[in-house]
Amino acid sequence: MLIRLAVPGLGDAEVSAASAVLRSGMLVQGAEVARFEALVAARTGRKHAIAVANGTTALELGLAALGVGPGDEVLVPDLTWPSPAHAVVRAGATPVLVDVDLREWNTTPAAFAAARTARTKVAIAIDQFGMPSRVAEVAAALPGVAVLEDAACAIGSVRGDGTPAGSAPSLLATLSFHPRKVVTTGEGGMLVTDDDALADALRIARNHGQRTPGEFASAGPNARLSEVAGAIGRVQMERLDGMLTARRALAQRLRAALPMLTFQASPAHADSNVQTLGALLPEGTTTAQRDAFLVACRAREVEVGKLSYALHRLPPLAQYAPTGEAGYPHSSALVDRGVALPLWHDMDDATADRAADAVRSALSEIV
Ligand SMILES: Cc1ncc(COP(=O)(O)O)c(C=O)c1O
Numbered sequence: 001m002l003i004r005l006a007v008p009g010l011g012d013a014e015v016s017a018a019s020a021v022l023r024s025g026m027l028v029q030g031a032e033v034a035r036f037e038a039l040v041a042a043r044t045g046r047k048h049a050i051a052v053a054n055g056t057t058a059l060e061l062g063l064a065a066l067g068v069g070p071g072d073e074v075l076v077p078d079l080t081w082p083s084p085a086h087a088v089v090r091a092g093a094t095p096v097l098v099d100v101d102l103r104e105w106n107t108t109p110a111a112f113a114a115a116r117t118a119r120t121k122v123a124i125a126i127d128q129f130g131m132p133s134r135v136a137e138v139a140a141a142l143p144g145v146a147v148l149e150d151a152a153c154a155i156g157s158v159r160g161d162g163t164p165a166g167s168a169p170s171l172l173a174t175l176s177f178h179p180r181k182v183v184t185t186g187e188g189g190m191l192v193t194d195d196d197a198l199a200d201a202l203r204i205a206r207n208h209g210q211r212t213p214g215e216f217a218s219a220g221p222n223a224r225l226s227e228v229a230g231a232i233g234r235v236q237m238e239r240l241d242g243m244l245t246a247r248r249a250l251a252q253r254l255r256a257a258l259p260m261l262t263f264q265a266s267p268a269h270a271d272s273n274v275q276t277l278g279a280l281l282p283e284g285t286t287t288a289q290r291d292a293f294l295v296a297c298r299a300r301e302v303e304v305g306k307l308s309y310a311l312h313r314l315p316p317l318a319q320y321a322p323t324g325e326a327g328y329p330h331s332s333a334l335v336d337r338g339v340a341l342p343l344w345h346d347m348d349d350a351t352a353d354r355a356a357d358a359v360r361s362a363l364s365e366i367v
Helices: 012-024 031-043 055-065 083-090 107-113 136-139 195-206 228-236 240-257 287-298 329-337 349-366
Strands: 046-052 073-077 094-098 119-127 148-152 174-177 189-193 210-211 279-282 338-341
Touching: 012 228, 031 046, 031 189, 031 228, 046 055, 046 195, 055 083, 055 148, 055 189, 055 195, 055 338, 073 083, 083 094, 083 119, 094 107, 107 119, 107 136, 119 136, 136 148, 148 279, 174 228, 189 195, 228 240, 240 349, 287 329, 287 338, 287 349
Parallel strands: 073 094, 073 119, 119 148, 148 174
Antiparallel strands: 046 189, 174 189, 279 338
8 A cells, every 4th residue: 555645634623623623613713723722832932823724824914914026026035835925926026045054955154145135024934844043143144033833744743842833933933734744623724923913914914914804904805714714723733742752753663664764953952843754875876866755656656856946046026036046055055955855743663664665675776
């Protein structure tokens, strides 16, 4: 049977919570979304959490609340899913794509600082694949620039200084609850902050621009999360610690079984939630060999994916990378040689071992 890349960890408790909402007749703006928000606020050490439809909408609303618009530049790591850069374009501003670190796969404070101009309004620090970015150092390197932490992948991750991903000193952080994430509600997202004014603006923005029911303050979208999703998210948050323990142990088992691969490095003392177990194939592996490796894994009934995207190569974003390939040696190398290995929290050890065996055998076929 095919070993999948990811399997959402939904069980009987989520099914019961969702069906209770369906039977209640209260499908939007009820207690479950509020309970989910309270759990995420507590977990990220924040005063406010505002649930929205998905992680991309969270970024769009976050940038709008920070006042990003035409004429502004926003710094965005080059290695990621395109949402953060697309959100900047959709705000009418200019994304400035910044290369990432070859070891930690996040953008460094120095690289962010070097890309800053007089027009830089926001820097988006991404906790890529759940690995906490160095948010405090990024904030210190960019005085006067708001740091928006894209913690889409990072619920439950802990930074090197012991603070949770998504917490201060980023001004605002966004999360995603897509099925590939550690906590999922199907589609879902959230913004977290300690800033009262930002939180007020975001609550208004997600709800048709209404300050109170019927009192319209702005031409806002409907970006609310449904009660069914809220109930699933509430149960997932209650199970988060168990899911993290299992996930981290399985990731360690896979890393130990695959010493010929290079894994994402962690800042000292940081503890990723391992949302994605990314790995680089041995030095010298070509992109064609990497692709052959993916096919060879599939032939062994193991789903292995490409690692991610180098945004400067994507047609809607290439115009924001005037230096082309030359400006992004690290993200280019990572996407060309990178893969995502199967991992989910209730994968059993035998499945992890079978996946590692298949990876080893596929590798020997291509190199
Ligand atoms: C870093 C990052 N930001 C934003 C998103 C967008 O989240 P969503 O899929 O919930 O819109 C994703 C992934 O899905 C992501 O990986």
